[in-house]
Amino acid sequence: HMAAADAVIPPDFELPVDAFDIPHCYEGDLGAVIVPEGMIKDRVRRLAKDIHAKIGDNELSLLCVLKGSYKFFTALVDELAYARSSCTQPMTVDFIRCQSYEDTQSTGMIQIIGLSNLQELKGKNVLIVEDIVDSGQTLARLLHTLEELGVSTKTWTTTLLSKNVPRKVDVKEDFVAFRIPDKFIVGYGLDYNQKFRDLNHICITSEGPSFKQTE
Numbered sequence: 001h002m003a004a005a006d007a008v009i010p011p012d013f014e015l016p017v018d019a020f021d022i023p024h025c026y027e028g029d030l031g032a033v034i035v036p037e038g039m040i041k042d043r044v045r046r047l048a049k050d051i052h053a054k055i056g057d058n059e060l061s062l063l064c065v066l067k068g069s070y071k072f073f074t075a076l077v078d079e080l081a082y083a084r085s086s087c088t089q090p091m092t093v094d095f096i097r098c099q100s101y102e103d104t105q106s107t108g109m110i111q112i113i114g115l116s117n118l119q120e121l122k123g124k125n126v127l128i129v130e131d132i133v134d135s136g137q138t139l140a141r142l143l144h145t146l147e148e149l150g151v152s153t154k155t156w157t158t159t160l161l162s163k164n165v166p167r168k169v170d171v172k173e174d175f176v177a178f179r180i181p182d183k184f185i186v187g188y189g190l191d192y193n194q195k196f197r198d199l200n201h202i203c204i205t206s207e208g209p210s211f212k213q214t215e
């Protein structure tokens with residue numbers, strides 16, 4: 001098993017939108033494609049092997065952090081199933097949403113919506129599947145909350161995208177699919193005001209008047 005390498009998308013790597021199949025409703029909103037769907041699939045296949053090599057055959061519970069990571073999550077579970085095909089322990093999936101409390105800023109605790117009870121995670125290895133690490137706050141708060149709630153099992157994190165920006169809080173990103181520049185991206189699950197999640201390629205938005213950058 002060769003040593004795993006990072007996939008870093010350089011700041012000047014921008015492919016023309018019109019070189020790909022883009023939903024007509026998004027014409028004009030997108031400035032360039034920076035990670036085409038095929039490249040995502042290829043990278044996720046290797047990432048699954050790296051994850052299995054590290055976590056091994058223990059019973060594994062995967063947490064999909066909705067909504068943004070749904071596409072990455074599905075692709076990763078498909079590839080992990082193959083990587084673990086000789087495995088005797090099952091892999092389970094859960095879908096959660098993270099909602100802030102009004103005092104989240106001070107406590108660092110978030111509401112985890114969707115886990116019927118945390119007992120289901122006890123004693124298992126947990127892999128948190130995120131769409132993007134930007135400030136690091138969401139993931140750090142989720143890890144902190146799980147810890148506070150006594151999910152003391154071995155927990156790993158994987159993210160489709162890790163943005164090259166200073167973190168507000170340091171957080172462990174065990175498995176990163178792509179390291180991207182500090183640009184606002186949409187697609188492959190990631191949204192701008194709930195739009196573009198269905199876009200199959202990761203794109204940067206156009207500078208056009210219809211956009212004010214939210215991040």
Ligand SMILES: Oc1ncnc2c1N=NC2
Nearest residue numbers: 134183184185190191215
């Ligand atoms: O670039 C981004 N695009 C969509 N959503 C988010 C981003 N960064 N943090 C959240």
Ligand SMILES: [Mg+2]
Nearest residue numbers: 068130131132
């Ligand atoms: Mg997220």
Ligand SMILES: [Mg+2]
Nearest residue numbers: 068190191192
């Ligand atoms: Mg969003």
